[in-house]
Amino acid sequence: xxxxxxxxxxxxxxxxxGVFDSxxxxxxxxxxxxxxxxxxxxxxxxxxxxxxxxxxxPQVVREYAAQDVDFLISKDVKLIVIxxxxxxxxxxxIVQKRAKxxxxxxxxxxxxxxxxxxKKKRVxxxxxxxxxxxxxxxxAIRQLNAGVQVFAQPCPLFVPLAEEGWTDHKVTExxxxxxxxxxxLEKIDTLILGCTHYPLLSGAIxxxxxxxxxxxxxxxxxxxEVERMLDEKGLRNPSKHKPRLxxxxxxxxxxxxxxxERFLGQKLGRVHRAEGx
Numbered sequence: 001x002x003x004x005x006x007x008x009x010x011x012x013x014x015x016x017x018g019v020f021d022s023x024x025x026x027x028x029x030x031x032x033x034x035x036x037x038x039x040x041x042x043x044x045x046x047x048x049x050x051x052x053x054x055x056x057x058p059q060v061v062r063e064y065a066a067q068d069v070d071f072l073i074s075k076d077v078k079l080i081v082i083x084x085x086x087x088x089x090x091x092x093x094i095v096q097k098r099a100k101x102x103x104x105x106x107x108x109x110x111x112x113x114x115x116x117x118x119k120k121k122r123v124x125x126x127x128x129x130x131x132x133x134x135x136x137x138x139x140a141i142r143q144l145n146a147g148v149q150v151f152a153q154p155c156p157l158f159v160p161l162a163e164e165g166w167t168d169h170k171v172t173e174x175x176x177x178x179x180x181x182x183x184x185l186e187k188i189d190t191l192i193l194g195c196t197h198y199p200l201l202s203g204a205i206x207x208x209x210x211x212x213x214x215x216x217x218x219x220x221x222x223x224x225e226v227e228r229m230l231d232e233k234g235l236r237n238p239s240k241h242k243p244r245l246x247x248x249x250x251x252x253x254x255x256x257x258x259x260x261e262r263f264l265g266q267k268l269g270r271v272h273r274a275e276g277x
Contacts, residue, residue, distance in 0.1 A: 016041035018077030023051030025196030026083030027263035032223035049251035054128030089136035110218030111140035127194030250277035
């Protein structure tokens with residue numbers, strides 16, 4: 001007979017996972033979490049009033065990240081997922097210091113998955129300008145395996161293309177060819193999609209890259225890491241009921257609702273305007 005959990009443990013376990021991003025892209029991480037952990041409650045915050053974070057200075061991103069994590073802590077979350085590659089790259093330490101709960105960023109899980117996937121030890125990274133310039137993925141990969149060669153390429157136009165829904169558009173194909181050509185020349189065999197918007201453009205990206213190139217969705221890798229951490233710390237929700245998904249944004253929710261279902265892969269339901277932003 002399985003042991004009965006003390007009541008205080010059960011209460012902690014049923015607390016939600018907090019997820020935040022600069023805007024809407026982090027919903028692809030929420031999608032990955034709901035696929036891997038279908039009974040976990042989730043609170044999502046998108047800083048839609050100040051999106052995008054990618055072109056902003058590290059100092060500004062760190063200030064925003066501190067405010068984002070404070071909002072999630074006010075929702076009594078048991079673990080925080082930084083669904084934003086830019087924040088994971090330049091402000092992970094700030095989030096860890098303020099959170100006082102376990103924190104998972106998207107950089108290390110993505111780097112780990114790529115390191116394990118590559119056969120030729122030639123890995124490409126695409127992301128925002130801030131993520132690429134931070135060298136966060138490059139440093140993480142080299143810490144895991146110093147023998148892996150890393151080639152990075154910023155792809156800033158991918159974000160607006162994904163938000164427009166132009167996943168199969170001729171313009172997206174042309175932009176992808178332009179951005180990815182340098183990586184094709186480097187004969188990479190693994191490519192990290194280092195922005196939460198990019199999985200929506202995976203079809204266009206696959207159309208440009210060689211068929212043997214493995215695409216690494218950092219959101220899926222992050223969901224795997226969250227599952228491992230919940231089990232390690234005994235925080236997994238034992239409930240088998242339908243989870244509660246809550247969505248908050250810092251600007252008017254109309255645009256978020258319009259686009260969000262495409263990123264999440266299901267109905268959003270109600271979206272709340274967060275106070276204090």
